[in-house]
Amino acid sequence: MASANLEFSLAKAPAPGLQNPVHEAQGIFRALMNALARPGKLQDLPELDLNPPAPLGKSTAAIALCLCDYDTPIWLDKELAAAKDVTTYLRFHTGASFTNNPMDAAFAFVSKPENMPPLSAFAKGTSEYPDRSTTIVLSVSSLSHGQTVKLSGPGIKKEQGFAATPLPPQFWREMQTNNELYPLGVDVLLAAEGTVAGLPRSTKITFQES
Amino acid sequence: MSTPATSFTDHYNFAYLDEQTKRMIRRAILKGIAIPGYQVPFAAREMPMPYGWGTGGVQVTAAVIGHSDTLKMIDQGSDDTTNAVALRNFFVQTTGVNTTTHTKGASLIQTRHRIPEEPLSEDQVLVYQVPIPEPLRFLEPRETETRKMHALEEYGLMHVKLYEDIARFGHIATTYAYPVLVNERYVMDPSPIPKFDNPKMHRMEALQLFGAGREKRIYAIPPHTDVVSLDFEDHPFTPQEFDQPCAICGAEHVYLDEVILDDQGSRMFVCSDSDYCEERRTEGHTGHLGTNPLDAPSNGTAKDNASSKEACK
Amino acid sequence: MYVAVKGGEKAIRNAHTLLARDRRGDTSLPALTLAQMTQQLYLSISRVMAEGSLYDADLAALAIKQARGDLIEAIFLLRAYRTTLPRFGYSQPIDTATMLIRRRISATYKDLPGGQLLGPTFDYTQRLLDFTLAANGEEAPATPQTQAFEAQERVPRVTELLDDEGLMEPDAELPEDHEVGDLTREPLEFPAGRDLRLQNLARGDEGFLLALGYSTQRGYGRTHPFAGEIRLGEVEVSLFVEELGFDVPLGEMTVTECQMINQFAGSAKAPPQFTRGYGLVPGQGERKVMAMSLVDRSLRWQELGEEATSPAQDEEFVMSHSDNVQGTGFVEHLKLPHYVDFQAELDLIRRLRAEWFEKNQKTTGETADLEAAQ
Numbered sequence: 001m002a003s004a005n006l007e008f009s010l011a012k013a014p015a016p017g018l019q020n021p022v023h024e025a026q027g028i029f030r031a032l033m034n035a036l037a038r039p040g041k042l043q044d045l046p047e048l049d050l051n052p053p054a055p056l057g058k059s060t061a062a063i064a065l066c067l068c069d070y071d072t073p074i075w076l077d078k079e080l081a082a083a084k085d086v087t088t089y090l091r092f093h094t095g096a097s098f099t100n101n102p103m104d105a106a107f108a109f110v111s112k113p114e115n116m117p118p119l120s121a122f123a124k125g126t127s128e129y130p131d132r133s134t135t136i137v138l139s140v141s142s143l144s145h146g147q148t149v150k151l152s153g154p155g156i157k158k159e160q161g162f163a164a165t166p167l168p169p170q171f172w173r174e175m176q177t178n179n180e181l182y183p184l185g186v187d188v189l190l191a192a193e194g195t196v197a198g199l200p201r202s203t204k205i206t207f208q209e210s
Numbered sequence: 211m212s213t214p215a216t217s218f219t220d221h222y223n224f225a226y227l228d229e230q231t232k233r234m235i236r237r238a239i240l241k242g243i244a245i246p247g248y249q250v251p252f253a254a255r256e257m258p259m260p261y262g263w264g265t266g267g268v269q270v271t272a273a274v275i276g277h278s279d280t281l282k283m284i285d286q287g288s289d290d291t292t293n294a295v296a297l298r299n300f301f302v303q304t305t306g307v308n309t310t311t312h313t314k315g316a317s318l319i320q321t322r323h324r325i326p327e328e329p330l331s332e333d334q335v336l337v338y339q340v341p342i343p344e345p346l347r348f349l350e351p352r353e354t355e356t357r358k359m360h361a362l363e364e365y366g367l368m369h370v371k372l373y374e375d376i377a378r379f380g381h382i383a384t385t386y387a388y389p390v391l392v393n394e395r396y397v398m399d400p401s402p403i404p405k406f407d408n409p410k411m412h413r414m415e416a417l418q419l420f421g422a423g424r425e426k427r428i429y430a431i432p433p434h435t436d437v438v439s440l441d442f443e444d445h446p447f448t449p450q451e452f453d454q455p456c457a458i459c460g461a462e463h464v465y466l467d468e469v470i471l472d473d474q475g476s477r478m479f480v481c482s483d484s485d486y487c488e489e490r491r492t493e494g495h496t497g498h499l500g501t502n503p504l505d506a507p508s509n510g511t512a513k514d515n516a517s518s519k520e521a522c523k
Numbered sequence: 524m525y526v527a528v529k530g531g532e533k534a535i536r537n538a539h540t541l542l543a544r545d546r547r548g549d550t551s552l553p554a555l556t557l558a559q560m561t562q563q564l565y566l567s568i569s570r571v572m573a574e575g576s577l578y579d580a581d582l583a584a585l586a587i588k589q590a591r592g593d594l595i596e597a598i599f600l601l602r603a604y605r606t607t608l609p610r611f612g613y614s615q616p617i618d619t620a621t622m623l624i625r626r627r628i629s630a631t632y633k634d635l636p637g638g639q640l641l642g643p644t645f646d647y648t649q650r651l652l653d654f655t656l657a658a659n660g661e662e663a664p665a666t667p668q669t670q671a672f673e674a675q676e677r678v679p680r681v682t683e684l685l686d687d688e689g690l691m692e693p694d695a696e697l698p699e700d701h702e703v704g705d706l707t708r709e710p711l712e713f714p715a716g717r718d719l720r721l722q723n724l725a726r727g728d729e730g731f732l733l734a735l736g737y738s739t740q741r742g743y744g745r746t747h748p749f750a751g752e753i754r755l756g757e758v759e760v761s762l763f764v765e766e767l768g769f770d771v772p773l774g775e776m777t778v779t780e781c782q783m784i785n786q787f788a789g790s791a792k793a794p795p796q797f798t799r800g801y802g803l804v805p806g807q808g809e810r811k812v813m814a815m816s817l818v819d820r821s822l823r824w825q826e827l828g829e830e831a832t833s834p835a836q837d838e839e840f841v842m843s844h845s846d847n848v849q850g851t852g853f854v855e856h857l858k859l860p861h862y863v864d865f866q867a868e869l870d871l872i873r874r875l876r877a878e879w880f881e882k883n884q885k886t887t888g889e890t891a892d893l894e895a896a897q
Binding site: 021026027029032034038067072106129130135153154155157182201202 | 223224229230232233234236237238239240241242243244245246248250251273274275276277357358360361362393395396417430431432433434435436
Binding site: 258291294468 | 713854871
């Protein structure tokens, strides 16, 4: 009886987090910092021995473990929220609480960008505190394929071409609207295998002439 | 450059701050980068150095720094001013990272009051220590009011102040901490750098981070961002110019320190950026007082008198 | 190689060696022990613990010793150490009604349930220097007649007695979902709640609070105070342990509490009643809690619908300037090198002077002499 319980609890124990929390978190942060400081430019994440439960991607998990704690309410998309292992994993390693209301989220994690709610569903900050906004982390399969847009603004010398997939069809229009709200708005991090890119609210988006 | 003993790490976390504090600061830095020039409130911790002595810069550096960084620490442009030495030792003790005095060799530079003369590159980060982050503070002491002004982009008061200067003195009488407009939106205090350094901030290749510990604010300027010193069409911004080169390395168009050599009023002007000056002298450049006027005082003084009078004009 | 500032490293090392030597003083005299300090300089220890926000008499003694008796420096040392300590949890609120009282006085009632107890106080001492202390010939003090209140269940606070009659505003309450703030963990925002204000004042500089409290008595925001009650003694501190489901006592601590009662004629927001200002510090700090309760009451003007006219009522002013570690750092940072900025100012002042003389020379001949004098 006792051993059965033990096995049960071992099976339920969340997968391990960062091997070396101090230095790995620092390495992840530097990649995120550079990603937002140089919008659209791909940044390599450090090598990590992370095996988060599906459908939480490894890069997405790295971002959560680097930035989230009990001060940062997290919103999860349907697929992530439905996975008990994912919520257990995130709660265990970050201590963060979850919210169903994207307006209350400091961070939002999206595993299926195709199905994500509009950007306007998330907190965009207030005119006195534009920093009180949601940072949205999208798991994407590629940071080179998909519709190519041109980025400009702070962090970009002249122009930066950028593409990612999958994204919802209205995504880039919404990002344009998001930029028009500046200095309010959401900031977006895109996480692919081992790589991240940033799209802060300050980035202007124009469409490639076809 | 240094092989540190890191006995501190037995008692303290890497870079002194605990991980929860670093996360909080890192989140503030990311917001700052996303909203260039906006002052992000953060829960600054009490640090083992006095408020006003770099606690904000130190917290930002501590949240950013990693094993592979090479740190340069300067105050007044120099690596060897007492507080720069003290803060550098703090990081050597708490992180064991390599340090350097060479601007080019540093991945992370923490500064007080200066921007290095050597243009910074894309893979460098410049961290400023900031005493009063609010550019409107001396016009309106209340945080509740200045926050509204930033929200409404209501910067009339600042322009009135600058214009009053022009009316009284014929030009803007602000020589350091000269306010700038960042990304066409936020008026920002560049920290008390001389206005000579302001143009270096404009579209700088390196990421610029600002930390104010006592006032609990962090702000940032991403690379390639517009940073414009406030001015008027009929009174454009003019950085300070020196009418002579560095006395010991001959550099022109650099910021100079005035050094008093004796009680007869002799003085000389030398580079404020000590690394820049040394590099130039290593490359063989000399100024009109040679590379070291204090070695040959008899021969330097006469020339000095001449040069100082010239400078006073 | 020239550069006036070379040698910073060596200069710092030497300065610290000198400091260590001066701190120790004459080595033919025995060094102070921490126990001597906690026993004989307890009021210094108290202040350092209160403003350093760390209740540990031995560490406070160490800090004072290291700081050569400079209490603000000692507070700074303690604060810098405190921030590195992990937090295990938050204790249950202490209940001062169950205090083991060593001193309790009220200026509003001659006698009251629980009685008055003068306790260890400088009050009514003759302020004459006691040269027997200087002669090191002091004898063990006589055993006082009454040590403390007999341990009793509860000594009601004066404010509770008034509350029974409805004359006193009830104990302050925070909304159900209000999480008590902590200004050492969150950036301060204005307007701040009373919880944050009290935390700020409890950590605030005694001298600053004293001056502000004093100013309210002299008409700068007068609040008609009476010292309803001051009590000093030991209270139990306990922690609710979720796994156990009950409070576990952690130990006891000394605190000083003051409830100031203030006349209040009523406003659109509140009926005429007595209102109060509150002060509480760890350790023994009577001057501090009295000043604190005056300032706390002043800062409540908005809640009570009063008019704000004075510095002690200005929340942002008071809270932004009460911290002596912040104040010391920023005032003393002026001794750091500023020669880059000063150079910029030199350049400006020379330019302004040149322009001034040029202009005035053109208009009057007199200034030419002046310039010549330069």
